[in-house]
Amino acid sequence: xxxxxxxxxxxxxxxxxxxxxxxxxxxxxxxxxxxxxxxxxxxxxxxxxxxxxxxxxxxxxxxxxxxxxxxxxxxxxx
Numbered sequence: 001x002x003x004x005x006x007x008x009x010x011x012x013x014x015x016x017x018x019x020x021x022x023x024x025x026x027x028x029x030x031x032x033x034x035x036x037x038x039x040x041x042x043x044x045x046x047x048x049x050x051x052x053x054x055x056x057x058x059x060x061x062x063x064x065x066x067x068x069x070x071x072x073x074x075x076x077x078x
Contacts, residue, residue, distance in 0.1 A: 004058040010051035017052040019073060024056070027067045031056045 008031065011017035017033055024031050034053045056064055 005055050006058045006061065007053055008056045008061065008064060009054045011054065012051060014052055016073075017054060020068065021054060023071055023073070024054075024064055024067060027063075029056060029060045029064050029067065031060075031064070 009020065011020070014036060017036070021031055021033055032055055034055060036052050
């Protein structure tokens with residue numbers, strides 16, 4: 001049986017997306033970014049279309065929530 005992949009969060013900033021991805025992976029949550037190249041080539045103000053997407057397995061959503069709620073992330077400005 002294949003694991004279900006879900007959209008966990010979206011980001012306008014590639015820096016912020018990669019920081020969150022790295023924090024999750026460091027804490028044992030497999031994840032990947034999608035739409036990263038598209039959003040850098042054609043930056044749009046509409047987040048639904050141009051956003052960078054962070055995807056995780058459905059079974060890891062709760063763990064990801066816990067990790068990110070207890071982790072202080074740097075303030076990123078591109």
